[in-house]
Amino acid sequence: EPEVTQTPSHQVTQMGQEVILRCVPISNHLYFYWYRQILGQKVEFLVSFYNNEISEKSEIFDDQFSVERPDGSNFTLKIRSTKLEDSAMYFCASSIPGQGKETQYFGPGTRLLVL
Amino acid sequence: AQKITQTQPGMFVQEKEAVTLDCTYDTSDPSYGLFWYKQPSSGEMIFLIYQGSYDQQNATEGRYSLNFQKARKSANLVISASQLGDSAMYFCAMRARAPGNQFYFGTGTSLTVIP
Numbered sequence: 001e002p003e004v005t006q007t008p009s010h011q012v013t014q015m016g017q018e019v020i021l022r023c024v025p026i027s028n029h030l031y032f033y034w035y036r037q038i039l040g041q042k043v044e045f046l047v048s049f050y051n052n053e054i055s056e057k058s059e060i061f062d063d064q065f066s067v068e069r070p071d072g073s074n075f076t077l078k079i080r081s082t083k084l085e086d087s088a089m090y091f092c093a094s095s096i097p098g099q100g101k102e103t104q105y106f107g108p109g110t111r112l113l114v115l
Numbered sequence: 116a117q118k119i120t121q122t123q124p125g126m127f128v129q130e131k132e133a134v135t136l137d138c139t140y141d142t143s144d145p146s147y148g149l150f151w152y153k154q155p156s157s158g159e160m161i162f163l164i165y166q167g168s169y170d171q172q173n174a175t176e177g178r179y180s181l182n183f184q185k186a187r188k189s190a191n192l193v194i195s196a197s198q199l200g201d202s203a204m205y206f207c208a209m210r211a212r213a214p215g216n217q218f219y220f221g222t223g224t225s226l227t228v229i230p
Binding site: 033056093104106108109 | 157161210223
């Protein structure tokens with residue numbers, strides 16, 4: 001069964017450094033998403049992406065964040081200058097709207113730790 | 116505004132018994148989808164079940180069923196014949212408006228299955 005993959009599974013970085021989190025959505029999906037989950041808290045929406053542009057973003061997704069689909073398979077989240085409070089699990093998800101359930105399928109997550 | 120509420124931070128159930136996890140939602144959109152995800156200690160988000168706002172029947176997926184009461188705006192998850200592997204966090208989520216839009220998550224319920 002096709003699944004969303006994410007790399008790396010864990011990332012440790014120093015405050016102020018740039019990080020790029022990578023995702024490979026399910027191949028025939030059209031919508032891509034990033035969510036984050038701070039330890040012990042609920043999952044929060046960051047951004048959705050469709051047709052090579054951002055379709056929706058939350059107030060969390062400020063200027064230090066950016067997303068890109070550099071080729072036909074990868075979807076990346078870049079954090080330009082990481083802060084301590086960026087430490088969280090980051091989930092990528094994808095969906096194929098119009099196909100019944102319109103479910104978002106999540107990847108296994110990247111656990112980011114900013115020191 | 117969209118809102119999901121899960122009022123049970125933690126639940127315990129005896130193995131082989133059934134358990135109900137509560138979820139209420141609030142939205143003014145007539146079209147929406149309701150989802151349940153399971154998050155084991157390893158961290159991934161596993162899709163369990165979906166209910167559309169126009170669906171006439173309650174959704175079922177194996178041992179999972181969704182008790183959808185539209186007038187009460189509730190979408191409770193029922194797990195029958197609990198197994199030890201069901202011990203995890205369970206998140207209720209809602210997608211309002213058009214497909215491709217963000218999911219709103221509740222704060223989750225931690226389920227522990229007792230042998």
